[in-house]
Amino acid sequence: MDSRCIIDSSCVLQNESGLSGKSVKKYYLVLEKMSVELTGAEIFVQCLKDEGVKHIFGYPGGAVLHIYDALYQQKVVNHILVRHEQGAVHAAEGYAKSSQKPGVALVTSGPGATNAITGIADAYMDSVPLVVFTGQVPTSLIGNDAFQEVDTVGITRPCVKHNFLVKDVNDLALTIKKAFYIATSGRPGPVVVDIPKDVTAEKAEYHYPESIEMRSYKPTSDGNSRQIKKAIDFMLAAKQPMVYSGGGVILGGGAEALNELVHELNFPITNTLMGLGGFPSSDRQFVGMLGMHGTYEANMGMHHSDLVIAIGARFDDRVTGNIEKFCPDAKVIHLDVDPASISKNVSVDVPIVGQVEPVLRALLAELRLRKQKPDQDALKKWWTQIEEWRSRDCLKFDQGSDKIKPQDVIQKLHQVTNGNAFVTSDVGQHQMWAAQYYGFDKPNRWVNSGGLGTMGFGLPAAMGVQMANPEAEVACITGEGSIQMCIQELATCLQYQLPLKIILLNNGYLGMVRQWQEFFYDGRYAMSYVDSLPDFVKLAESYGHVGMKIEQPGDVEQALKDAFAMKDKLVFMNFITDPEENVYPMVPAGAGQNEMILV
Amino acid sequence: MRHIISLLMENEAGALSRVAGLFSARGYNIESLTVAPTDDPTLSRMTLVTRGNEAIIEQIIKQLNKLIDVVKLLDLTEHKHIEREMMLVKVSVDGARDHVKHIADIFHGRVLDVTQLAYVVEVTGNSEKLDAFLDALQPVPILEVVRSGAMGIAAGDISLKI
Numbered sequence: 226m227d228s229r230c231i232i233d234s235s236c237v238l239q240n241e242s243g244l245s246g247k248s249v250k251k252y253y254l255v256l257e258k259m260s261v262e263l264t265g266a267e268i269f270v271q272c273l274k275d276e277g278v279k280h281i282f283g284y285p286g287g288a289v290l291h292i293y294d295a296l297y298q299q300k301v302v303n304h305i306l307v308r309h310e311q312g313a314v315h316a317a318e319g320y321a322k323s324s325q326k327p328g329v330a331l332v333t334s335g336p337g338a339t340n341a342i343t344g345i346a347d348a349y350m351d352s353v354p355l356v357v358f359t360g361q362v363p364t365s366l367i368g369n370d371a372f373q374e375v376d377t378v379g380i381t382r383p384c385v386k387h388n389f390l391v392k393d394v395n396d397l398a399l400t401i402k403k404a405f406y407i408a409t410s411g412r413p414g415p416v417v418v419d420i421p422k423d424v425t426a427e428k429a430e431y432h433y434p435e436s437i438e439m440r441s442y443k444p445t446s447d448g449n450s451r452q453i454k455k456a457i458d459f460m461l462a463a464k465q466p467m468v469y470s471g472g473g474v475i476l477g478g479g480a481e482a483l484n485e486l487v488h489e490l491n492f493p494i495t496n497t498l499m500g501l502g503g504f505p506s507s508d509r510q511f512v513g514m515l516g517m518h519g520t521y522e523a524n525m526g527m528h529h530s531d532l533v534i535a536i537g538a539r540f541d542d543r544v545t546g547n548i549e550k551f552c553p554d555a556k557v558i559h560l561d562v563d564p565a566s567i568s569k570n571v572s573v574d575v576p577i578v579g580q581v582e583p584v585l586r587a588l589l590a591e592l593r594l595r596k597q598k599p600d601q602d603a604l605k606k607w608w609t610q611i612e613e614w615r616s617r618d619c620l621k622f623d624q625g626s627d628k629i630k631p632q633d634v635i636q637k638l639h640q641v642t643n644g645n646a647f648v649t650s651d652v653g654q655h656q657m658w659a660a661q662y663y664g665f666d667k668p669n670r671w672v673n674s675g676g677l678g679t680m681g682f683g684l685p686a687a688m689g690v691q692m693a694n695p696e697a698e699v700a701c702i703t704g705e706g707s708i709q710m711c712i713q714e715l716a717t718c719l720q721y722q723l724p725l726k727i728i729l730l731n732n733g734y735l736g737m738v739r740q741w742q743e744f745f746y747d748g749r750y751a752m753s754y755v756d757s758l759p760d761f762v763k764l765a766e767s768y769g770h771v772g773m774k775i776e777q778p779g780d781v782e783q784a785l786k787d788a789f790a791m792k793d794k795l796v797f798m799n800f801i802t803d804p805e806e807n808v809y810p811m812v813p814a815g816a817g818q819n820e821m822i823l824v
Numbered sequence: 825m826r827h828i829i830s831l832l833m834e835n836e837a838g839a840l841s842r843v844a845g846l847f848s849a850r851g852y853n854i855e856s857l858t859v860a861p862t863d864d865p866t867l868s869r870m871t872l873v874t875r876g877n878e879a880i881i882e883q884i885i886k887q888l889n890k891l892i893d894v895v896k897l898l899d900l901t902e903h904k905h906i907e908r909e910m911m912l913v914k915v916s917v918d919g920a921r922d923h924v925k926h927i928a929d930i931f932h933g934r935v936l937d938v939t940q941l942a943y944v945v946e947v948t949g950n951s952e953k954l955d956a957f958l959d960a961l962q963p964v965p966i967l968e969v970v971r972s973g974a975m976g977i978a979a980g981d982i983s984l985k986i
């Protein structure tokens with residue numbers, strides 16, 4: 226007997242094949258197996274509940290009205306109303322990056338979906354686990370150039386890990402399950418689920434699978450044991466090794482294991498921009514960030530190493546500089562969850578495909594089995610060399626200036642927050658200073674847009690961070706160009722009482738653009754002066770927040786203290802900084818890692 | 825080097841565009857691509873012919889495998905394999921009927937349609953054979969050429985199946 230029978234919302238017993246009378250009676254016997262028919266919108270909400278989703282970021286519109294109606298009638302899933310769909314996706318990213326949970330966003334069809342694209346592409350580049358739901362016009366209208374129709378699946382295809390168009394309400398729950406599974410497993414990434422309006426109105430039996438298997442998607446997890454042994458052989462033979470770890474360590478929860486391994490080896494370690502916090506920056510073995518604005522010691526160390534141990538990093542061009550000149554004498558071990566990252570830009574001697582955390586544990590176990598230890602004499606020499614590079618003090622800056630130095634603001638921010646804040650940033654010079662001077666000791670505390678480099682990321686991302694970590698101190702480090710790209714989210718912050726601290730390093734320029742123009746275009750500052758800035762203090766106040774303007778170097782510390790003492794207020798701090806300060810060191814585009822411009 | 829890659833993918837709307845989009849987005853070369861459902865209607869089989877150095881082919885294979893809809897993949901070039909492509913050629917036969925028939929016979933082709941002025945000839949073989957057939961037809965004017973793109977299957981007991 227078919228037990229798939231259904232009670233519709235008015236509780237009249239029906240069954241799928243339309244049997245009536247006698248046969249219907251029989252179904253009373255299996256009542257406990259029965260499930261209630263729900264609308265697509267109700268299924269959507271129920272799926273989120275079953276997935277354990279507490280917060281979603283979104284913006285309503287015609288195609289998702291049924292869904293909003295269903296959200297309205299429950300209290301488990303909290304919806305945060307942003308002021309622009311880009312903000313919704315960045316907020317979901319901030320939420321995910323700071324919590325190890327997937328971020329969820331909901332937007333309407335057409336312009337809702339296209340506004341979300343920047344965020345989706347951003348999440349794709351930085352492997353952020355997101356599920357983005359987009360409304361779609363009713364199935365009968367798809368392809369008709371209907372009002373607010375765009376081919377969302379088509380537009381998002383190149384910037385998602387996967388996407389779905391749900392054409393039948395009976396597929397909705399399973400598709401949502403798949404979306405969460407794909408977004409959060411393997412190399413994480415954004416998954417878009419496009420749901421036509423009629424699908425949210427139609428009814429189906431609800432069943433949410435506990436777990437799921439897909440024949441076409443089996444993310445690899447344990448590294449190959451032969452490669453693990455070989456990697457340890459290489460490490461034991463190395464004389465000038467360098468560990469280079471990236472965002473994969475943070476995403477894969479591998480920071481602790483990495484710590485143990487690196488300490489046991491006594492190797493120097495550098496982090497990518499995305500990997501900061503994966504290893505404590507206050508540790509002696511940490512040589513700073515590498516890459517275009519990496520430290521002298523990190524870049525020189527990479528360049529002169531005989532073994533590069535890349536962990537959850539992808540040899541991005543901002544890291545390697547000119548690939549022809551990259552680490553000329555090094556063998557390369559590369560551990561990554563994504564096989565396609567391995568040997569993509571740099572050819573690898575020991576590839577290990579697997580989840581970062583378990584593989585790091587396996588490496589540790591293998592290392593501890595060996596009688597042989599890393600070459601102490603060689604390491605001693607290597608460390609002497611590294612300390613010599615370090616003594617170059619490449620991050621020094623003018624301490625006696627009568628202008629506020631942006632680096633100083635970040636260092637004081639570290640002091641005032643005891644290095645414990647969650648820090649988001651926008652894109653530009655301020656981002657690099659934040660990365661160089663905050664000093665992250667813990668993973669998931671540094672939230673920025675690395676791959677796509679999206680101005681406008683910082684403020685909405687900070688909202689997501691604060692939602693995920695309500696008790697934490699959250700700072701958004703930004704520039705006067707970037708902050709204006711998603712400034713409307715100040716209203717969201719008031720509505721949901723998010724006491725962010727916005728640290729605006731206001732140099733009056735699109736600083737990073739200006740810096741390139743100074744270095745490479747003979748100082749022709751085309752369109753990089755930001756004219757007609759608003760009065761940020763008044764702006765903050767008009768949004769219902771506290772605004773501060775800080776112009777003297779001597780006032781920086783007290784202002785920060787005052788701001789952070791206002792625990793339940795958003796404080797917008799407009800620091801008027803040295804307009805012509807540059808980010809050093811710098812590896813110019815096309816140069817080798819050892820060819821840095823220094824202060 | 826030329827590579828012929830076969831893959832099984834979920835027979836889902838949009839699966840083909842994921843593959844096509846991957847090639848255009850990453851600037852990979854695509855020489856031909858054929859796709860149709862298999863005996864299992866939930867699966868499509870695709871054969872791709874592409875060119876690139878070793879590193880590029882390795883990336884292509886990894887990126888294809890990374891697509892969620894791709895179930896399984898086999899680089900036929902790595903194995904002994906059979907390759908076939910079908911071609912339909914419409915040739916002008918004005919005063920050249922015997923020549924065309926003769927060449928078609930040599931290539932084990934079949935004449936499918938005969939009119940006063942034109943023949944449609946079907947030829948099957950690997951891609952070089954089809955090229956050779958077109959060369960051999962000269963100087964007869966070719967009116968139209970339709971090629972299926974290459975399909976391939978591994979020889980022996982190696983099978984691309986789930």
Ligand SMILES: Cc1ncc(C[n+]2csc(CCOP(=O)(O)OP(=O)(O)O)c2C)c(N)n1
Nearest residue numbers: 653654655678680704705706707735736737
């Ligand atoms: C959406 C977007 N548009 C353009 C750029 C190019 N861009 C990179 S940094 C930068 C300047 C940022 O200026 P600001 O936010 O004031 O920060 P600063 O560099 O002065 O610290 C620009 C325009 C970008 N990264 N993102």
